[in-house]
Amino acid sequence: MNIALRLAWRNLWRHKRRTWLTVGAMIFSNLLLVFMISLQFGSYRMMIDNTLKSYTGHMQVQRDGYNDNQKIRNSFGNIVTLASDIRHQLASNTVAARGVAFAMTSSEQRSFGLQLIGVEPQYEARVSNLPGLVKKGRYLSDSNAEEIVIGSVLARNLRVNIGDELTLLGSGRDGSFAAGVVIVIGIFDSGNTDIDRSMAQLPLGYFQTLFSMEGHGHNIVINADDLSLVPELQQRVNTILAEQNNLMVLNWNQLQPGLQQAIKADLVSAWFMYAILIVLVAFSVLNTQLMSVLERTREFGTMMALGLKPVRLGALVCIETFIMSSLGLVIGAGLGAVLAYYLSIVGFSYPGMEEMASRFNLPDRIYPSLSLFSVFLGPGIVFVFSMLASMYPALKLFYLHPVSAMRSA
């Protein structure tokens, strides 16, 4: 073993208790950081996935200006052809066309104003999870059938069941009167009251007839295989749409800015807390290393008188800190990873989380997401700051005068 390393190692254990207390501060904050960061990553991912897969999707092709002004007139033509064209060019089936309209929906006993979604029955299941959540009856199949699938809360409020009729009253794309009767063939239950209260889907073909759409629709939903592939896919869709100058493709972040903003707000407050923890650990290291340098003034003076350069003494202090920080990093990140791994299997929950979680489309248990990044991000920063904190005591050695140092008590 290198002599400097051996010296540093021995120096550390001259004050066992002090070293362990300093390392203890690191372990404590590293453990906490790994746990919190894994939990955050896990919940953000779930929040995005759950929100997007119920309706929005990863990206949507829309007419210019539709997103800010979602009116039935802001539609675009030949939507089914365009959707199949995109499907063909991307060689992907996760593309589905939709129409959106508003109608007064009445059962025998109740009436509600509702947002109706016209969907392509054979493709909708590939872009959203609602078709798979049908608990009673079945999902849509024929694109021209006079059928409707509604949420469970809506079914309860309308007092309808499978096989009952609903009357739809609204206005078409050209402003004409739109009226029709559809049969409830399926009721889905997503567990999210807002969605189950407000969502109703009809087959796109019938939807276009009912609302005089003349082949028009409002958006084409496109999903990527993974969230990280969205930017690349968006580029490709943009190229496909190049000739259609009134269309644009918006990604999930443009469609649902609140999602990213909620995450950002949470990140800012979380990093404020992390920063405080990290600074406190750094102070602890600074204090320890400063003391350990001051109490060795005589010793260092002697070593310098014997010809040791201040650089090497400074390096010694840094190596000592390095060893301490490494201990803190390995033990802290290790314990943190074990805790996060355990929770990623059994899930994590606290009293009152259910109410909060449902606001962000989260289940009532969160599963931390464990990755090298989530484990080493926090402890890595603690490590860097600890090393920085040892700079002050290390640099102090450059101002040490051997003679006066040897005389000091």
Added chain:
Amino acid sequence: MTAVKQNLIPFKVILILAWRNLWRNNRRTLIMLSAITIGVWAMIFMIALMRGMVDDMLLNGIRHLPGEVQIHHPDYRDDPSINNSITTPGEKLLKALQIPEVKAWTNRIRVPAVISSERDSRGVTLLGVEPISEVQLGFDLDSIIEGRFLKHSHDSGIIIGAKMAERLETHLGKRIVIMSQDPENNIVDRGFRIVGIYKARMASLEEVYVYAGLGTVQKLLELGDKVSEIAITGEDYRHVEDWFLVIKEAAGKNLQTLPWYEIDTYLSTMLVTMDGFVLIWIIVIFLALSFGLVNTLMMAVFERIREIGLMQALGMRPGLILYQILIESFFLLFIGLLLGNVFAIGTIIPLQDGVDISAVAEGMEMMGVSSILYPALKLNDMLLVNAIVIVLGLLASVLPAWHAASFDPVEALGKE
């Protein structure tokens, strides 16, 4: 020396000793002091921001459609339809509403409806309100940015949100059509002139509620003199329990009488969760601090082994040495707390006019928070922070202090 004489060492001397010892190594003391100051500042600052956020949620949740206690048909909350209406307060309930704790009360109709301009249609919640008592209850007249609020229960005008006006491409003075159902499920509709446009603390609410006169809506919906809810407000939403039961008793078993924290479980859960968060945050920061604190005291004790041995040899009892270290720690904690509190107040006061977080406004609305955050510095929270830091800090110092007190004088004097 006799035991009696030892007790004569005045307490003041111990205090002076502790104070001087603290400043023997002022660099170390200053580093520890900065750590405590930062820790305490962070505790108070963060708690004030979080409390401000929750207060805002409450304000948005309770104030937008006031009514700390609400009386409904038992089925109304699950199925907010016109069929679940109730009669206006009877004699018994009217009498109960006279109690001094009740600041104001009002009748309301609240049913789903469709609003249409010549441009577009939307689903809304139609409110039929009694304008005078609605204002007494807490409707903020300053939120009307254009036009006026309703004048009386039979006012033929309607008030809509600014966002809704934008969506419908309509404006003040124009007519819109409201469509809903009567109790027999016949579709009823009626034209209204927009007489006022309001702005809400949270933009999304502007698309939810439209206000019309109670009498007008009752006539439209053929509802006679029935209403959807009776909303009651007291002086302070935190003390609803004091009078809630009186109202519940008077309303009888056939109606559902609920306080706000049972109507909106999200809000009440947030309140409880926030208390938990405050405690956990204080403890976590304290623990991070405590390692440094114990370490500092440990070092202080070790470099004084000889001196402590000498004092013991001269007759100072171990108990006094223990006190001396604890007092030293107390001074350290006390100064740190003082500075931490001062900094916290100093950073929060300039933020009293609100922190603009509109960059993440849509994200905050998901949480029910508006786009300006007002930090709320609460005396209770500050007391809690100070109490926890002092008590736990002294507890953590017992270890090094006890260690110092248990030195064997002879051995201690032998150390270099």
